[in-house]
Amino acid sequence: MATPPSELRELQNLFYQAIVPHAQQASPQIAKLPVQTSIDQLATQIRSQDNLGFEQGLAAYQGSVMGKLTRALEEIYPVCCRLVGPEFFAAMSRVYVRQHPSRSPDLGDYGSQLPSFLEQFEPAAALPYLPDVARLEWSWHRAFNAMDQPGLDFQALGSIPQEQWGQIRFELPHSSVLLASRYPIHRIWQANQPDNAESAQVNLDQAGAQLLIWRDRLETRIDLPNEADWQLLQAFAAGHPFGEICAQFLDQEPTLDVATRLPVWVQRGWIAGFLIEDMDD
Amino acid sequence: MGTVVTSKMAPRPSPRIQGVGIGLRSQHYAHLLTHQPDVPWLEALSDNYLGGGLPIHHLEQIRAIYPLTLHGVGLSLGSVDPINRDYLNRLKTLADRIEPAHISDHLCWSSVQGDYFNDLAPLPYTEAVLDYVADRILQVQEFLGCRILIENLSPYLQFRHNSLTEWDFIATLVNKADCDLLLDINNVYVNAVNHGFDPLDYLHAIPPERVKEIHLAGYEDQGGFLFDTHGYPVQAGVWQLYQVALEQFGPVPTLIEWDTDIPTFEVLMAEAKKASGYWPRD
Numbered sequence: 423m424a425t426p427p428s429e430l431r432e433l434q435n436l437f438y439q440a441i442v443p444h445a446q447q448a449s450p451q452i453a454k455l456p457v458q459t460s461i462d463q464l465a466t467q468i469r470s471q472d473n474l475g476f477e478q479g480l481a482a483y484q485g486s487v488m489g490k491l492t493r494a495l496e497e498i499y500p501v502c503c504r505l506v507g508p509e510f511f512a513a514m515s516r517v518y519v520r521q522h523p524s525r526s527p528d529l530g531d532y533g534s535q536l537p538s539f540l541e542q543f544e545p546a547a548a549l550p551y552l553p554d555v556a557r558l559e560w561s562w563h564r565a566f567n568a569m570d571q572p573g574l575d576f577q578a579l580g581s582i583p584q585e586q587w588g589q590i591r592f593e594l595p596h597s598s599v600l601l602a603s604r605y606p607i608h609r610i611w612q613a614n615q616p617d618n619a620e621s622a623q624v625n626l627d628q629a630g631a632q633l634l635i636w637r638d639r640l641e642t643r644i645d646l647p648n649e650a651d652w653q654l655l656q657a658f659a660a661g662h663p664f665g666e667i668c669a670q671f672l673d674q675e676p677t678l679d680v681a682t683r684l685p686v687w688v689q690r691g692w693i694a695g696f697l698i699e700d701m702d703d
Numbered sequence: 704m705g706t707v708v709t710s711k712m713a714p715r716p717s718p719r720i721q722g723v724g725i726g727l728r729s730q731h732y733a734h735l736l737t738h739q740p741d742v743p744w745l746e747a748l749s750d751n752y753l754g755g756g757l758p759i760h761h762l763e764q765i766r767a768i769y770p771l772t773l774h775g776v777g778l779s780l781g782s783v784d785p786i787n788r789d790y791l792n793r794l795k796t797l798a799d800r801i802e803p804a805h806i807s808d809h810l811c812w813s814s815v816q817g818d819y820f821n822d823l824a825p826l827p828y829t830e831a832v833l834d835y836v837a838d839r840i841l842q843v844q845e846f847l848g849c850r851i852l853i854e855n856l857s858p859y860l861q862f863r864h865n866s867l868t869e870w871d872f873i874a875t876l877v878n879k880a881d882c883d884l885l886l887d888i889n890n891v892y893v894n895a896v897n898h899g900f901d902p903l904d905y906l907h908a909i910p911p912e913r914v915k916e917i918h919l920a921g922y923e924d925q926g927g928f929l930f931d932t933h934g935y936p937v938q939a940g941v942w943q944l945y946q947v948a949l950e951q952f953g954p955v956p957t958l959i960e961w962d963t964d965i966p967t968f969e970v971l972m973a974e975a976k977k978a979s980g981y982w983p984r985d
Contacts, residue, residue, distance in 0.1 A: 479859035527777030570755035
């Protein structure tokens with residue numbers, strides 16, 4: 423493995439800090455300089471050019487990086503953008519970008535912290551449901567782009583002897599997210615889809631939402647499980663063995679016969695796989 | 704690894720592309736699948752298909768009709784960061800599934816200590832940097848099992864360190880790394896104007912046998928300098944340079960790239976037809 427030339431390391435650190443406004447918050451390994459100092463130092467490393475000055479070249483990169491990251495947020499969070507308006511969203515995105523470096527070559531990985539950022543973002547405080555709408559949009563985006571997953575292996579499941587059924591840990595789809603909110607965020611989301619034909623009025627005093635966001639093959643879905651299914655989904659998501667889950671739901675009120683729900687879930691696609699410890703050994 | 708790799712890498716075995724292709728954009732999926740317009744090949748942006756679901760499903764449908772190439776921005780070939788193995792794995796998975804005619808990325812870097820700025824930054828052109836980047840390209844090719852194409856940028860800053868011209872750097876690099884070249888004629892033109900050199904010096908230095916694809920795109924005149932926005936028709940000076948390139952390199956597969964303010968497919972077809980007009984008649 424070749425070692426990078428040391429002058430290349432120094433130059434890339436300097437360039438990054440001069441170009442990227444949030445480099446100050448970046449990895450602790452990066453030597454931090456005040457932005458103006460890094461710009462001044464970079465200027466001494468740049469060949470003067472007839473037609474394109476240092477300031478213009480620098481601004482071209484600064485603008486390009488900011489544009490790419492803010493556009494990524496706009497594409498992932500179109501409903502939030504619509505709720506606050508494009509100008510507000512653009513200004514808010516610039517604040518976010520300055521605080522959150524991108525950690526992946528894939529721009530689809532950028533913006534995971536926006537929901538918690540919005541909770542602290544004072545100018546958006548008048549829309550208390552906004553962070554949860556952002557959580558819904560992020561979950562939708564991740565489910566939409568999740569890697570394909572093969573369906574449940576019925577043959578392997580059928581081969582498990584009955585005395586071991588209690589040890590099976592059923593898995594929800596890899597793409598799935600369970601999201602609860604005090605606000606009817608699924609209605610807000612639906613009312614702000616480009617193809618929405620129904621009323622754009624959402625009564626915020628309506629009940630909140632308990633949502634399963636996931637992808638069924640090519641279709642990204644927002645399902646609304648009933649209360650019993652919601653509790654059961656949480657138990658499956660926590661990875662408990664099937665026997666434990668059955669016992670837990672028989673003890674509580676109202677009781678739920680998990681064994682009768684399971685085939686329904688399998689049919690819906692909510693059960694995507696399973697683990698059993700004996701088979702893994 | 705890298706420097707001990709001595710076996711010559713083969714280009715990807717299949718399928719061959721020829722003629723003037725168009726950059727695949729999601730706006731045009733429906734048109735392509737419904738009308739199957741007469742385009743010899745399409746270039747997909749690898750970074751848009753690293754996950755599952757509908758995007759890769761559409762790409763597979765399109766792949767059944769048109770030969771494809773894969774063009775990416777995430778390899779960060781010139782970065783001092785280690786090669787991102789996760790990204791490389793995902794790229795290989797995509798390539799195994801799509802079987803592109805070839806895979807390309809840029810001669811640039813885009814990360815520092817794992818922080819990405821998701822843009823294409825220029826390298827200083829020195830012997831030491833050349834050796835380093837050649838080794839990284841060899842590693843990537845070893846992993847992917849085929850040659851890749853590297854594309855020249857339009858840098859807006861040039862380093863004082865440069866001891867080589869960009870064209871000498873590239874001409875030496877492609878031989879040393881045993882990779883191929885995706886020559887962006889628009890970028891050569893933009894650089895020549897911005898940095899004040901003769902674009903013919905650039906073209907004359909390039910080894911013709913390494914040029915496996917040409918990109919054409921539109922720049923934006925920002926008053927004093929040119930900006931490579933890929934949002935306009937190909938400009939007159941770039942067409943002239945394209946003609947010279949075809950004379951020097953032969954009929955190299957060429958791509959019309961358009962990334963911002965994407966027009967209708969018909970507009971792209973018209974640009975492709977215009978490019979074909981520069982090709983020698985049989």
